[in-house]
Amino acid sequence: xxxxxxxxxxxxxxQQNPIFVQALGLCPALAVSNSAxxxxxxxxATSFVLLSSxxxxxxxxxxxxxEARIVSYICIIAxxxxxxxxxxxxxxxDLHKSLGAFISLIVVNCLILGRAEAFASRNTVGKxxxxxxxxxxxxxxALLCIGVIREVLGAGTLFGIGLFPDTxxxxxxxxxxxxxxxxxxxxxxxxxxxxxxxxxxxxxxxxTA
Amino acid sequence: MEIASSxxxxxxxxxxxxMRNVVYALLPVxxxxxxxxxxxxxxxxxxxxxxxxxxEYVLNRVAGAPDTLGDWSVVITGLLYGLTLPPGLALWMVAxxxxxxxxxxxxxxxxxxxxxxxxxxxxxxxLQAAFPSAMTTWSPAFLADRFAHISSxxxxxxxxxxxxxxxxxxxxxxxxxxxxTGTDPMxxxxxxxxxxxxxxxxxxxxxxxxYLVARNMMNWRITVSILxxxxxxxxxANTLAPxxxxxxxxxxxxxxxxxxxxxxxxxxxxxxxxxxxxWVYGLLIGGLIVVIxxxxxxxxxxxxxxxxxxxxxxxxxxxxxxxxxxxxA
Numbered sequence: 001x002x003x004x005x006x007x008x009x010x011x012x013x014x015q016q017n018p019i020f021v022q023a024l025g026l027c028p029a030l031a032v033s034n035s036a037x038x039x040x041x042x043x044x045a046t047s048f049v050l051l052s053s054x055x056x057x058x059x060x061x062x063x064x065x066x067e068a069r070i071v072s073y074i075c076i077i078a079x080x081x082x083x084x085x086x087x088x089x090x091x092x093x094d095l096h097k098s099l100g101a102f103i104s105l106i107v108v109n110c111l112i113l114g115r116a117e118a119f120a121s122r123n124t125v126g127k128x129x130x131x132x133x134x135x136x137x138x139x140x141x142a143l144l145c146i147g148v149i150r151e152v153l154g155a156g157t158l159f160g161i162g163l164f165p166d167t168x169x170x171x172x173x174x175x176x177x178x179x180x181x182x183x184x185x186x187x188x189x190x191x192x193x194x195x196x197x198x199x200x201x202x203x204x205x206x207x208t209a
Numbered sequence: 210m211e212i213a214s215s216x217x218x219x220x221x222x223x224x225x226x227x228m229r230n231v232v233y234a235l236l237p238v239x240x241x242x243x244x245x246x247x248x249x250x251x252x253x254x255x256x257x258x259x260x261x262x263x264x265e266y267v268l269n270r271v272a273g274a275p276d277t278l279g280d281w282s283v284v285i286t287g288l289l290y291g292l293t294l295p296p297g298l299a300l301w302m303v304a305x306x307x308x309x310x311x312x313x314x315x316x317x318x319x320x321x322x323x324x325x326x327x328x329x330x331x332x333x334x335x336l337q338a339a340f341p342s343a344m345t346t347w348s349p350a351f352l353a354d355r356f357a358h359i360s361s362x363x364x365x366x367x368x369x370x371x372x373x374x375x376x377x378x379x380x381x382x383x384x385x386x387x388x389x390t391g392t393d394p395m396x397x398x399x400x401x402x403x404x405x406x407x408x409x410x411x412x413x414x415x416x417x418x419x420y421l422v423a424r425n426m427m428n429w430r431i432t433v434s435i436l437x438x439x440x441x442x443x444x445x446a447n448t449l450a451p452x453x454x455x456x457x458x459x460x461x462x463x464x465x466x467x468x469x470x471x472x473x474x475x476x477x478x479x480x481x482x483x484x485x486x487x488w489v490y491g492l493l494i495g496g497l498i499v500v501i502x503x504x505x506x507x508x509x510x511x512x513x514x515x516x517x518x519x520x521x522x523x524x525x526x527x528x529x530x531x532x533x534x535x536x537x538a
Contacts, residue, residue, distance in 0.1 A: 169299075169370040173339040 008127055012134025018111045019142035019184075020191050025111040029143055030180035032102050036159050039147025040140065041095055045088065045103060047136025049080045050112050054132035058120040073116045074107065081106045111139060146183050150174045224321070227426045228281035234417035235288050235472070241413050242406045246296035247355025249348070249363045250406045256300045257291030258284060260307025261328075268316045282321045283311060289472055290329035292407025293465060293512070294336070297348040297373060299365035302340055306332035326519045327476045330512050337512070343371055347403045349378035378403035381463040383508040385455055397462035408465045418471035427475050430484060434491020435470040435498075436461060442499040454503060466498065469511035479519040485529040486522070493525075494518045 018024045028046070033039045056076050057064070064072045085103050089096045096103070106112065115135055120128045151157060154174030156164045173179045243251045265283040269276055277283070290310055294303060310332020318324045337344045348360060362371035381392035381402050396402055400410025407414075421427035439460055446454040460466070465473075474480060474494055481490045494514045501510025 164368070167366075167369040169302075169340065169343075169365075169368060171339045172341055173335065176338060178338060 006130070008130035009134035009137075012131065012136070012138040013141065014138070016135075017138040017142055018135055019139060019146075020187060022111075024114060025109045025139065026184070028102050028105065028109065029139075029146060030177065030184060032099055033143050033146040033150060033180055033183075034154065034175050035098075035151040035157075036144060036147045037095070038098055039143040041088065041099060042102065043136070043140025043143040045084045046106055046109060046112070047133070047140055048084060049077060049106055050115060050136045050139075051129065051132040052080050053077045053112060053116060054120040054128040055125060057116050058123060058125050058128040061121050064121070069117075069121065070113075073113060073121075077112055077116070078107045111135065142187075145187055146180065149183050149186075150179055154179065224282065225280045228285055230421060230424055230426050231285050231472075232281060232288065234420045235285070235292070235407075236417075237413045238292060238407045238410065238417060238468075239288065241400060241410045242292065242296075245350045245400060245409060246348070246406060247352065248358070249355070249360045250296045252300060252359065252363055253294055253296060253298055253303055253406055254288065254291040256303040257294065257307050258287035260304040261287030261290060261311045261332075264308045264311040265316070268312060272316075274320070277321060280321060283315075286311060286315070286328045289468075290332050292468060293329065293333050293405050293473075295344060295347050296350075296406050297346065297360045297362045297371070297377075298336075298343060299362055299369075299371040301365065301367040302336060302343060302371075305339070306336040308332075309335045322478055324478055325523075326516055327473055327479050330473060330516050330519075333512055334516060345383075346373060346377045347380055347405075348373070349376070350401065350403050350409065380404045380508065381459070382502065385459070385463070386502070386508040391455060391459060392463065394456070394458045394462055397459070402463075405465060405468075408468045411462045411467045414467040414471050427471075428477070428480065428487055430487040431475050431480055431491045431494075432470045434488045435466075435474060435495040438492050438495025439466065439499055442496065446499075446503065460499070460502070464502075464509045465511040469498075469515055470494075473511075474515050474518070476519075479522060481522045481526045481529075483526055483529050483531075486525045489525050489529060490518055490522055493521070 012018065014021075016022055019026065019029050025046070028042050032042045053073070053076050057073060081104060084106070085096075088099070088103060115132060119131050123131070148158065151159075151174075152163060153171040156162060156168040156170055171179070174183070239254060242254065261283050262278060266276070266278060268274075287307060290307060291303070294306075310328045310330075313335075314326055314328035314331030315321070315324045343362075346362075348362075360374060362373045365371035379388065381397060381404070384390045384392065392402060397409075398411050400413070402409055418427065418429075418432060422429045440457040443454065443457040443460040447456055470491075474491070481487050497514035497517060498510050501507065501514060
């Protein structure tokens with residue numbers, strides 16, 4: 001069945017969302033989603049690497065020998081991550097410190113290698129751009145979904161701006177790693193319930209029709 | 210002739226029979242808690258039970274599952290959960306922990322009989338991680354105006370930080386750990402000290418436990434094993450370095466040990482099934498309690514000890530499974 005090309009983009013946002021559906025790249029999603037700004041930076045940095053590595057790999061895909069493809073992908077991804085690392089350091093040293101080792105660890109994010117292997121190495125540049133952009137956007141949105149809840153409850157702020165009067169009781173657990181697991185689980189539960197409800201209503205619609 | 214599958218001999222005690230008797234066993238503890246900590250404790254306990262019962266009711270309705278309030282188990286969860294909380298805890302926090310304990314600790318695992326962890330302790334552990342300062346602020350027992358005045362911290366507005374109007378007291382355990390001052394074992398026995406709502410009076414907890422054992426509704430092996438392990442380990446430590454470690458009597462009667470050993474660790478769902486398994490399970494809990502209290506960063510470790518042992522209890526059962534007659538290895 002021929003799919004409209006925009007689906008290559010949309011699927012990363014929803015049907016194949018890297019975090020909520022494929023459960024890829026959970027390590028940064030849990031570790032640096034303790035505030036919205038960290039989540040956003042991590043999402044954008046990963047998206048940038050995903051998009052540029054996708055473009056490079058798909059444009060030279062006929063030149064890469066099959067036997068040495070993983071090591072070639074890693075070289076390309078690592079060069080891009082080094083660039084991102086320096087850029088973030090130049091923009092804000094504080095941000096760089098709070099993200100810590102997780103920027104360098106983008107190299108081994110299974111999402112990026114997975115898209116390179118599964119999509120970029122066998123599709124045209126145009127399709128790869130749509131796929132990578134969709135996956136990157138889906139990853140960023142998922143991280144923000146987790147980061148916003150953790151920051152609002154854990155610190156009473158959003159992007160560093162205070163939301164509540166001084167008497168607000170902060171939920172320490174949300175800033176701890178366990179809070180990341182709970183919020184991710186909450187989102188997975190909510191999305192699962194939503195999908196269930198949609199499937200059920202689609203089934204009843206089919207039966208009545 | 211009627212043909213039925215096993216078991217053919219039923220003891221007559223059903224789940225709600227046992228659970229109702231646990232409530233009776235807890236009643237003296239509850240009454241003493243309200244007597245010692247006043248209206249605030251009454252409100253904390255009521256909110257805890259209502260939050261747990263309400264969560265179970267709503268989740269059953271949402272999932273389309275049969276109503277399970279009639280088996281009384283969620284009332285016990287609520288009561289036990291309330292008994293482990295500090296008396297001045299804000300009511301909205303009590304509700305949050307109750308919803309979390311029953312929702313995540315029990316319902317998501319599949320309800321009564323399937324929960325891997327004691328739901329009451331899951332709720333308390335969540336609060337301990339979410340609001341560490343509120344969970345370690347203890348109002349003193351036997352305040353003069355405890356029946357006329359509700360602590361302002363109890364009535365804190367939802368999501369607002371509680372303000373404490375009474376000077377907070379040290380529990381016997383934190384006094385021992387951070388100030389090196391002991392407490393008279395007689396005071397601990399009678400519950401004259403500060404602490405969580407229902408953990409202070411060791412005698413009444415033991416009376417409740419003995420009632421349940423006498424009615425054959427509680428596994429005494431777990432309780433005995435925990436108490437014996439704690440006593441032995443403390444005795445050894447105390448003999449080797451008397452100045453550094455407390456007396457066994459102090460360890461047994463202070464903090465949540467009695468409440469935990471009698472009512473929490475014996476949760477029939479989350480504890481091992483075999484007799485040997487129960488002894489091992491108690492040994493593990495007792496050992497962890499001593500380790501956390503002596504060398505951990507916190508003054509009290511009963512809750513984490515029981516939750517950790519809950520996690521391994523199926524494995525304990527597997528390890529001590531007797532060899533089937535005639536089988537190899």
